[in-house]
Amino acid sequence: MTVVALRPKAQSMPNATPTNVIDVKDLSLVFQTNDGPVNALSNINLAVNSGEFVSFIGPSGCGKTTLLRVIADLEQPTSGTISVNGLTPSEARQKRAYGYVFQAAALYPWRTIGGNISLPLEVMGMPKAERASRITKNLELVNLSGFEKKFPWQLSGGMQQRASIARALSFDPEMLLMDEPFGALDEIVRDHLNEQLLKLWAKTQKTVIFVTHSIPEAVFLSTKIVVMSPRPGRIHEIIDCNLGAERTLDIRETPEFLEIAHRVREGLRHGHSYDGE
């Protein structure tokens, strides 16, 4: 088992190619807490090309959410550099470069499902007719047509999460940042949404950064799997993974799939064993 510690030189150079949508160099983040500093991220190097589907996988507390939040400009790195679309994360955020799907649905209870999907559109100053058509389109996309007038608390957890995905897609961002979007769903719904997400990605060629705890989910969806390890949070290994564009769930039985899943599992186990040393 080889450990790929860093990306090849050519790719880690800032803006080496215009297709590098995310470029992270030597990035570290330390949280100052009452119990002293927490090294949430240490020496992260990562390059993501346009149209890639990248999954972050790793044990709880290894900094997956934190790294995603740094990309989204919701957290500031302590050292190192990061660029998104060649801009700073803050500039990219102001330009609405990405849609963020949180671990929980975070729908506003005083707005209907339709109203929640319309929220980013209102903030961006889109006219009413355009908002209405986008609401309909995106509700269809996540199979929630007919629930537009319902309030979030009248929907199941899975439906709420789908609505929050529709909300992130509604303004058609080039990039999707998703933090364990399907973590709380049952297996069947999760499989279904995985397929849908894959179709959406293939159709739109959006760049997706996806945090997950599930190895099959990561292997099924990704073109690149970033295996992370905890204390301090760092990238243990980056596994390329491309099972062809026309995938179905059946692919999970094939030897190629199982081979990559095995590599990810080994990587996770290996990353964990650093703890004791």
Place this chain on the structure above:
Amino acid sequence: MTISRSPLAIAAFLLAVPGLLISSGGDVQATLAYSTPVILFVAAAVALFTSVSIPSLIVVLILVHVVAFCLIDLLGSMLTARPDIGYWCMVASSWLLAWFSVQNLAGLKLASAQAQRLVNFALPVLFGAWLLILWEILVRGFGVPSILLPPPSMIAGRIANSVPTLWVDFQQTYLKAAIAGYAIGCGSGFLAAIIVDRVPFLRRGLLPIGNLVAALPVVGIAPIMVMWFGSYWESKAAVVVIMTFFPMLVNTVAGLAASGAMERDLMQTYGSSYGQTLLKLRLPAAMPFIFNALKINSTLALIGAIVAEFFGSPIVGMGFRISAEVGRMNVDMVWAEIFVAALAGSLSYGLITLIERAVTFWHPSYRT
């Protein structure tokens, strides 16, 4: 025949029997003196010997209120100075019967939503009615001096006779001082909260001082406001402004901090401006807190406007009337003003609660 095992029905029946036998102290020539115990006995018998159902409860309720009316009427035709033991037995019995009916009415599960709403409305009305009935009977039956506590009938008579006076007082104190003070106090408290929230050092500097001012007693500030703003309603409104400003400030500041971190991060990812986040997230999330302050303040405004008039006012106003009529021993007029204040206070509180339900329908405590 099934016998109701409710101790209330049994006790009411046992007390209805002596009503038939022992003198109530009323004039024996009067028909009421004969008929009242009989009607009461019938009502108690219905309560005890029929199973609980809507028709039987309605019969008991109607009969017991006829009895209550007769009992009050009997007080006027007493031969002795005080009613006799038989009278008090009847009072106790009819009260127990009313209690019995209300208790069973509250326990009923009605099929139709409309009937359920009617019952929900009837319960507090019956409760209030019996408070008044017992007040009337006890005060008059025991001959309590009206200077201490006038019977409701006397207060009602005073209200009916003094509608014009009560109306101008109400205009002066409620429609002018209380409402103007309430609107200015709540409005400026709200705006101040937005500013305090935006400027962090104000939060740490102003809020502690705010708590200090909020603790100032109204009796202390009222005379000062009269000196500053004159004795007309403006000074009362100023007192109300001071009393309502800080509850609104403190609650709104707390409300603006109430939205969750994830919900705020979401707005950030949209590149939302301060104003947009305020309008679309933080103010809606603060609404339950703001309505809390609006409700507290509606009570405070009325108290403030009335009490402030004790410290100098023109010869009109609810507070002025209360202090003037107490001096003249016209206690019924004082009670009439208290009644108007209570009515106005609960109606405005109820109105705010209705608006609150419409605005914060999404809050877990109102969700349907």
